[in-house]
Structure formats: structure tokens, C-alpha cells
Amino acid sequence: MSKYKNNILILFAHPALQKSRVNRHLITYVRNIEGVTFHDLYEAYPDFHIHIKKEQNLLEAHDIIVLHHPIFWFSTPAIIKEWFDLVLVHGWAFGREGRALQGKKMLSVISTGGRESLYQTKxxxxxxxxxxxxxxxxxxxxxxxxxxxxxxxxxxxTLTPEEIGAYGREYQKIIAALRDGNIDLEKAREYPMINVHLKEILTAEENG
Ligand SMILES: Cc1cc2nc3c(=O)[nH]c(=O)nc-3n(C[C@H](O)[C@H](O)[C@H](O)COP(=O)(O)O)c2cc1C
Structure with missing residues (x-):
């Protein structure tokens, strides 16, 4: 039994980490947090031969699944799609008998080159x-x-190193709060992003 309320699995995907400006730094804030398993999919499967059973075992052993990746062509990098297609099989992940993931939480952590003003209806x-x-x-x-x-x-x-660091600290706070159950998820659901009103959704313990 883990000593934490929730075990967290971070599934990370960046096909060219050596060229990354942002995610390369963001992961340093979360990859060594206790109770967090950091799993770099491109590192584990450079040839895309995903070990399905191993991935399913990992999912079963964690309560919160984080999908962390840059946005490529308004979607995920290719390995995440491959991972979905192979790992989330009928009868295990979904369907009448497929209840392995039931009740687990899923959080997307993403970065976009485009500014927020571009991502609006108008x-x-x-x-x-x-x-x-x-x-x-x-x-x-x-x-x-x-x-x-x-x-x-x-x-x-256009993010400065200071801004990237600030995002990294927010990411770290959210992951620790999710692990410890110190986050007001009902409040969080009132907003389109988990990282916009952080102070409001972290419970007193985590804010302190
Ligand atoms: C192949 C490719 C496709 C991309 N597609 C998008 C896109 O659809 N929308 C967007 O806002 N940014 C897009 N970008 C920009 C990336 O999202 C951005 O470079 C990344 O989030 C920055 O993170 P990094 O510094 O860790 O690489 C794309 C970048 C690449 C290389």
C-alpha cells in the first residue's frame, strides 16, 4: 500500500526532447516527486513497439493518469495515439466487462505554440x-x-525562462495536491483549465 492518497502515473511524450524549450524544463519539476511514476514513452519505445501488458499493469497500479505532451497538429504526438490504440483494448479498458480504468482520473498537461488568443471561437x-x-x-x-x-x-x-519556471512550479503544486487529495475538484471543474485559478482550487493545506 502506498502512503499517498493517490498514485500518479505521468505518461510523457516528446519526440525531440533535445530541441524542447518548455517541456524539457516542466518535467524536471515533477519527475522526482514521491508517489509519482514518470514514464517517457519515446524513451521507452523509440521503435514504437509498445509493451501492452506492461502499460496496462502500470495503469492498474495508479489512480491518476497524466498525459503530458506538446500539441502537434491540434492533437497528440504520434506515440500517444499508438499507445491509445494498442493499450486501451475492449474488454479491459471499455465495453461491458472493461472496467480496469473505472474511477481513475485523467489529466492532460499540454503546451501549444499558439497563444491563448488564437484558441478562441473567434x-x-x-x-x-x-x-x-x-x-x-x-x-x-x-x-x-x-x-x-x-x-x-x-x-x-515567447515564454521567458522565468515564465517557464513559474509554470513548472504550478505543475509541481498541482501534482502534489492531486497526490495528496488537497484539491477541490468540483471547484476546478468550473474553469476550462486547472491552472488558471490555482489558489482557489488548492485546499488550505496545499496553499500554506
Ligand atoms: C510537428 C509540430 C506540430 C505542431 N502543431 C502545433 C499546433 O497544432 N498548434 C500549436 O499551437 N502549436 C503547434 N506546434 C508547436 C508546439 O506545440 C510547441 O513547439 C511546443 O508545445 C513547445 O514545447 P517544447 O518547447 O517542449 O518543444 C507544433 C510543433 C511541431 C513540431
Whole structure:
């Protein structure tokens, strides 16, 4: 039995981490938190030969699943799609008998090159980032998971190192609060992103 309320699995995907400005730093804030398993999919499967049983065992052993990746073409990097297609099988993840993921929480942690102003109904991309994440949200729903509002870093190209650090600290706080159950999830669901009104959704213990 873990000493933490929730075990967290971070599934991270970035196909060119050596070129990353933002996510390379963000992961340093969470990869060594106790109670968190950090799993880099491109590192584990450079040839895309995903070990399905190993991935399913990992999912079963954790309460909260974090999908962390940059947005590529309004979607995920390819390995996450491959992972969904192979790992989330009928009779295990979904379907009448497929209840392995039931009740687990899913959190998307994403970064976009585009600024937030582009991700508006009347903006250049015509949709909010939450709308672009509908395939993930609905996948979670079909697997009877509880989908949380995403952690979003917009406008990566112009972020300063200080701003990236601030996002990293927020990410760290949210992961620790989710692990310890010190987050007001009902309040969080009132907002489109988990990282916009952080002080409001972290319970006193975590804010202190
Ligand atoms: C192949 C590719 C596709 C991309 N597609 C999008 C996109 O659809 N929307 C967007 O806002 N940014 C897009 N970007 C920008 C990335 O989201 C951005 O570079 C990334 O979030 C920055 O994180 P990093 O510094 O860790 O690489 C794309 C970048 C690449 C390389």
C-alpha cells in the first residue's frame, strides 16, 4: 500500500526532447516527486513497439493518469495515439466487462505554440484548446475515467525562462495536491483549465 492518497502515473511524450524549450524544463519539476511514476514513452519505445501488458499493469497500479505532451497538429504526438490504440483494448479498458480504468482520473498537461488568443471561437484556430482535446476527453469517458480540466501552457515560443519556471512550479503544486487529495475538484471543474485559478482550487493545506 502506498502512503499517498493517490498514485500518479505521468505518461510523457516528446519526440525531440533535445530541441524542447518548455517541456524539457516542466518535467524536471515533477519527475522526482514521491508517489509519482514518470514514464517517457519515446524513451521507452523509440521503435514504437509498445509493451501492452506492461502499460496496462502500470495503469492498474495508479489512480491518476497524466498525459503530458506538446500539441502537434491540434492533437497528440504520434506515440500517444499508438499507445491509445494498442493499450486501451475492449474488454479491459471499455465495453461491458472493461472496467480496469473505472474511477481513475485523467489529466492532460499540454503546451501549444499558439497563444491563448488564437484558441478562441473567434480566434484564428476557431476553437478553444479544451475543444481540441475532446478526443482525449471522450476516450477517458468511454473508459469510465474522470477527466479533469487540462493544465495548459499557451504561447511557448515567447515564454521567458522565468515564465517557464513559474509554470513548472504550478505543475509541481498541482501534482502534489492531486497526490495528496488537497484539491477541490468540483471547484476546478468550473474553469476550462486547472491552472488558471490555482489558489482557489488548492485546499488550505496545499496553499500554506
Ligand atoms: C510537428 C509540430 C506540430 C505542431 N502543431 C502545433 C499546433 O497544432 N498548434 C500549436 O499551437 N502549436 C503547434 N506546434 C508547436 C508546439 O506545440 C510547441 O513547439 C511546443 O508545445 C513547445 O514545447 P517544447 O518547447 O517542449 O518543444 C507544433 C510543433 C511541431 C513540431
Amino acid at each position: 480566434g484564428f484556430h476557431g476553437h478553444t484548446i479544451g475543444e481540441f482535446l475532446y478526443p482525449i476527453q471522450q476516450t477517458a469517458r468511454v473508459c469510465r475515467m474522470d477527466y479533469l480540466p487540462p493544465f495548459v501552457v499557451h504561447g511557448t515560443h
